[in-house]
Amino acid sequence: MKELILPNSGTEVLKVRPGDIIYIEADGNYCNMYLTGGFRQQLWFNRQKFISLVNEQLKSERPTFIVVGRFFIINLAYIYKINPIEAELTLFDNNSLSQTTLHVSQEALEKLKERLTELQ
Numbered sequence: 001m002k003e004l005i006l007p008n009s010g011t012e013v014l015k016v017r018p019g020d021i022i023y024i025e026a027d028g029n030y031c032n033m034y035l036t037g038g039f040r041q042q043l044w045f046n047r048q049k050f051i052s053l054v055n056e057q058l059k060s061e062r063p064t065f066i067v068v069g070r071f072f073i074i075n076l077a078y079i080y081k082i083n084p085i086e087a088e089l090t091l092f093d094n095n096s097l098s099q100t101t102l103h104v105s106q107e108a109l110e111k112l113k114e115r116l117t118e119l120q
Contacts, residue, residue: 024073069108
């Protein structure tokens, strides 16, 4: 899988393997990118810009990321457990043996379950 080139502010460019991105969390006009190993990087652009960059650069590859609700873009490879009843999505990083639980609406998690079934 090729690497993503993410222009981040006027002077900075990030080069990131998509497989190292666990999830992106939208924060207004910015995003926070959570990477394997516990690293976090603030992105100086919004969620739509990230989606646009990924679609442009990875257009010929199998889907890697999925939008979940209004705030999250999740790497499909890290999804461990979807629990709509508790409104929780658990992600697991096998490299660092760590898990992250995100609170997402029940509706968004039901849509995620349907989408995962379609992708299989």
